[in-house]
Amino acid sequence: MNMKLSFRWYGEDDPISLEYISQIPGMRSIVSAVYDVKPGEVWSEESIKKIKDACEARGLVFDVVESIPVHEDIKLGCGDVDRLIDVYCENVRRCAKYGVKCVTYNFMPVFDWTRTQLDKRAADGSTSLVMYFDQLKGLDPLRDDIHLPGWDSSYTQSEVRELIRAYGELGSEGLWRNLERFLERVVPVAEECGVRMAIHPDDPPYPIFGIPRIITSEESLDRMLAIVDSPANSICLCTGSLGCTRSNDVTAMVKKYAARDRIAFMHIRNVKVMDDGSFEERAHLSSCGSLDMYEIVRSLAECGFSGYVRPDHGRMIWGESGKPGYGLFDRALGAAYINGLFEACEKNLKGD
Ligand code: DNO
Numbered sequence: 055m056n057m058k059l060s061f062r063w064y065g066e067d068d069p070i071s072l073e074y075i076s077q078i079p080g081m082r083s084i085v086s087a088v089y090d091v092k093p094g095e096v097w098s099e100e101s102i103k104k105i106k107d108a109c110e111a112r113g114l115v116f117d118v119v120e121s122i123p124v125h126e127d128i129k130l131g132c133g134d135v136d137r138l139i140d141v142y143c144e145n146v147r148r149c150a151k152y153g154v155k156c157v158t159y160n161f162m163p164v165f166d167w168t169r170t171q172l173d174k175r176a177a178d179g180s181t182s183l184v185m186y187f188d189q190l191k192g193l194d195p196l197r198d199d200i201h202l203p204g205w206d207s208s209y210t211q212s213e214v215r216e217l218i219r220a221y222g223e224l225g226s227e228g229l230w231r232n233l234e235r236f237l238e239r240v241v242p243v244a245e246e247c248g249v250r251m252a253i254h255p256d257d258p259p260y261p262i263f264g265i266p267r268i269i270t271s272e273e274s275l276d277r278m279l280a281i282v283d284s285p286a287n288s289i290c291l292c293t294g295s296l297g298c299t300r301s302n303d304v305t306a307m308v309k310k311y312a313a314r315d316r317i318a319f320m321h322i323r324n325v326k327v328m329d330d331g332s333f334e335e336r337a338h339l340s341s342c343g344s345l346d347m348y349e350i351v352r353s354l355a356e357c358g359f360s361g362y363v364r365p366d367h368g369r370m371i372w373g374e375s376g377k378p379g380y381g382l383f384d385r386a387l388g389a390a391y392i393n394g395l396f397e398a399c400e401k402n403l404k405g406d
Contacts, residue, residue, distance in 0.1 A: 055396050056360040057320075059389060060085050060118055062380065065105065070382045072112040078386050080393045084109045085118040085158075085364055094125035094138050097145050102152045118319065118362050119149050120158035120290075121254070124236065129163055130220055131232040139236060143243040150247035156318045156362055157244065158290045160254040161233050163221045163265050164214070167257040167295070172378035173370070174334065182335040182369040183379055185258060185298070195263045218265055226266040230277070233268070237281045245286040250318035252288050253278060257295035258333070259302065271296075272307055279316055292321035294366055297345045298333040305349045312357040320354065322347065322392055323366035335367050335379070338388035348395060355399035363396075365389045 060083035061075045067089075075081055086105050088097040109116040122145050127133035146157055160166060170189035173181040196215055209217070221229070237251075244251045259270030268274055275289060289311055297304045311317045324343030325333045336343040354363075368384025370376070 055080070055393070055400060056358055057354065057363045057396055058082050058117075058361065059393065060362045060364040061385065061389065062086070062120060062364060064377070064380070065089050066108075068380075069376050070380075072108060072114060074382055076112040076114055078389050081389065082115060083118055083362060084114045084116045085120045085362070086116060087119055087121060093123035094127070094141060096141055097122075097148055099148055099151070102148055102154075106152045115153070117154055118156045118158065118364075119154050120319075122146065122149070122157055122159055124159055124161060126164070126217065128236055129161060129229065129232055130224060131228065131235070132220075135232075135235070139239045142236075143240055146240065146244050146249055146251075147247055150244075150249050154249060156250045156252055158252045158254055158319055160256070161229070161236075161269060162256050162267060163229065164209075164217045165262075165265075168262055176334075176369075180337075180369040180371045180384075183367060184332070184334045186332045187330055188332070190262075193263075218263060221265050224266070226268050229266050229268050233278065234281050237278075237287060241282040241284055241287045245284055250286050250288045252290035252318040254290045254321075255292055255295045257292065258298050259296060260299060270299075271302055272310070275307070275311065285315055285318075288316045288318035290319040290321060291317045292323075292366060293345055293347075293350060294321065294323040294325045294335065298325045298327060299331070300327055304345055305353060308350050309353040309357075312354050312359050315357075317354075317359065318361050320359075320361065320363040321366040322350070322363060322388065323368075335369065337369060337384065338365060338391050347391070348399075351392070351395040352399045355396060355403055363392060365392055 059080045062085045088101040106116045125138045128135055128138050169183045169185050171184050174184040175181050195218055255269045256267035261267050293304050296302045324336045324338050324345050326336050326343045327333045340347045365385045365388030367379035368381055370381050371384050374381045374383050
């Protein structure tokens, strides 16, 4: 198969061992990060090498980083931005030195992905992450104490309010300007050291509580790719993030960006979009959600896609507990399904 199958591993503290991950058929790459420093700090070579060595000892390759987090001041365009971007570039160089080929990041203000519940029980007893608009209604972060799952709990409520105010003032055009400044500096460095930067779309791809979100649609991906026209400025195309709004045609997006060689990394998972626009994370199979996984994989195979793919968030099944979305069992089932789709599509194209 052309694509490189990968799995996210949260380092030594991850309850899922590299040994277990290596037992998933076809598994090749580990997606990880240095977790012992804060955003905006330099990653020690020792920490990077430790991940590499641990992976190699299990026959795996550490060649994808998710994420080198972008410091809030870079997104806000305040404080010591130039120095923080220098640090970012240095981290890209250091990762490259130890074999990393793809660096995933996002440009979401304050919070990464947002859901209203992480353990919604389905009729079959499995649990998954959901976003129900009903549960958001009436909440106002400027007034209420809100701790939505997935939100960085290190912020105090007053810091959150201050950030929301600052981003409100900055607006989406301001955020775009800061993304431009970031990419214009980082992409040439990535290019030089053989790394592809892969932006993760905003999840979900619409503003929440008035905080701007800019990487949400085909139009915005076109705009971001045009900032620096280079394969080193690419997309981490997350089907579940882009696919949780009906206005995105995920298959068409995969076709377009794979044909232009701008997808460095695929996050594959399925979501069921409900009538009111709320959504539930579901099993990977096409029939379980709103996305056609066969069409998505076929579009990749048709372009000879040779980038990285990982099964994204799984449900919790078979009594497993742990980090929501990141258990072993359902993600392993997702990996097996992804293998099957790629094998079938690639063989079909060869006329076997
Ligand atoms: C969620 C992930 C995201 C992703 C970051 C990339 O589980 O897909 O948190 O890692 O947005 O920077």
